[in-house]
Amino acid sequence: MTAHGLRLGAGRFVAGRTLDEFVPIVRSLNGEGLTVASAILGEGVLSEPETRAVVAGYRELLERIAAEGLRANVALKLTHLGLAIDERLAAANLRELVARAAALGNFVRIDMEESAHVDATLRIYRELRGLGLVNVGVVLQAYLYRTPADLEALLPWIPNLRLVKGAYLEPPALAFPRKADVDRQYLNLIKLSLKGPGFTAIATHDEAAIRHAIAFAKAEGITPAGRFEFQMLYGVRSKLQRQLVAEGFPVRAAAPFGHAWYPYFMRRLAERPANVAFILGNLFKG
Ligand SMILES: Cc1cc2nc3c(=O)[nH]c(=O)nc-3n(C[C@H](O)[C@H](O)[C@H](O)COP(=O)(O)OP(=O)(O)OC[C@H]3O[C@@H](n4cnc5c(N)ncnc54)[C@H](O)[C@@H]3O)c2cc1C
Numbered sequence: 001m002t003a004h005g006l007r008l009g010a011g012r013f014v015a016g017r018t019l020d021e022f023v024p025i026v027r028s029l030n031g032e033g034l035t036v037a038s039a040i041l042g043e044g045v046l047s048e049p050e051t052r053a054v055v056a057g058y059r060e061l062l063e064r065i066a067a068e069g070l071r072a073n074v075a076l077k078l079t080h081l082g083l084a085i086d087e088r089l090a091a092a093n094l095r096e097l098v099a100r101a102a103a104l105g106n107f108v109r110i111d112m113e114e115s116a117h118v119d120a121t122l123r124i125y126r127e128l129r130g131l132g133l134v135n136v137g138v139v140l141q142a143y144l145y146r147t148p149a150d151l152e153a154l155l156p157w158i159p160n161l162r163l164v165k166g167a168y169l170e171p172p173a174l175a176f177p178r179k180a181d182v183d184r185q186y187l188n189l190i191k192l193s194l195k196g197p198g199f200t201a202i203a204t205h206d207e208a209a210i211r212h213a214i215a216f217a218k219a220e221g222i223t224p225a226g227r228f229e230f231q232m233l234y235g236v237r238s239k240l241q242r243q244l245v246a247e248g249f250p251v252r253a254a255a256p257f258g259h260a261w262y263p264y265f266m267r268r269l270a271e272r273p274a275n276v277a278f279i280l281g282n283l284f285k286g
Contacts, residue, residue, distance in 0.1 A: 022257035036072035041258035112139035141166035142186035162201035203231035
């Protein structure tokens with residue numbers, strides 16, 4: 001699987017193995033009118049030197065985006081920067097990257113991971129904002145019961161939020177087990193955030209939710225510029241991405257590159273059982 005996974009299916013979701021493979025893909029997405037959230041694959045790093053290598057990788061990515069004039073920002077996972085070993089280490093690593101991004105006129109999004117990391121992630125986000133860094137955003141997950149309260153608490157920061165449904169397996173004590181409840185909470189969060197003072201990245205492939213958001217924004221007189229954008233994953237519902245661009249909406253494709261694709265790919269399979277059939281089809285083809 002590790003040797004052949006990219007060829008067999010994971011390659012659909014992964015924008016190259018190296019930065020040199022990644023850059024032309026970003027350029028071509030930009031050419032189609034999409035901006036990009038770029039990420040280096042990886043998470044759950046358990047050694048400090050390894051986190052320093054990740055920081056070096058992201059620094060190189062930020063420099064390259066600037067040098068090539070790409071329309072791309074950066075998204076990263078705090079466990080890639082050491083959150084699972086030491087909150088202070090992850091915070092320091094992130095601060096270095098956000099400061100470098102600020103100097104380059106760029107922006108860093110902190111992905112949201114398993115529920116055990118939510119408090120620390122929000123703490124680190126607030127800490128950076130408290131230091132005056134504004135080019136940083138965070139993610140909230142609709143499947144968690146706690147999220148409306150988290151959103152309310154963040155509004156005074158005029159936050160840049162990405163709203164997602166949530167990708168991890170969480171216990172029913174913490175997250176809605178039924179999809180219908182997640183979908184309902186997702187729409188409510190979109191409304192709450194759009195009415196707030198910050199920026200909302202509506203990150204979903206759910207066209208009904210997207211159409212709801214568009215209708216709500218229109219009814220409230222909220223235009224996208226500086227207020228909201230849509231985000232989807234590279235390799236998922238590409239036609240819908242282009243259609244929204246054609247309709248005049250800002251759309252960002254979240255595109256990861258690198259070698260550590262396995263957990264990322266497994267989450268993509270879990271989101272849509274049909275993807276498993278797709279990979280099995282490839283397996284039999286070759
Ligand atoms: C830009 C972006 C960033 C994200 N960041 C995070 C994060 O930081 N933390 C986090 O927990 N989660 C994150 N996610 C994942 C998210 O939580 C969901 O797991 C994922 O987006 C699937 O839910 P959905 O909103 O697309 O809606 P769903 O209702 O699950 O899907 C709607 C439709 O989209 C299509 N679709 C959805 N997923 C796939 C797929 N994998 N392959 C093919 N088709 C698919 C299907 O046609 C499906 O019917 C992110 C998602 C996006 C788009």
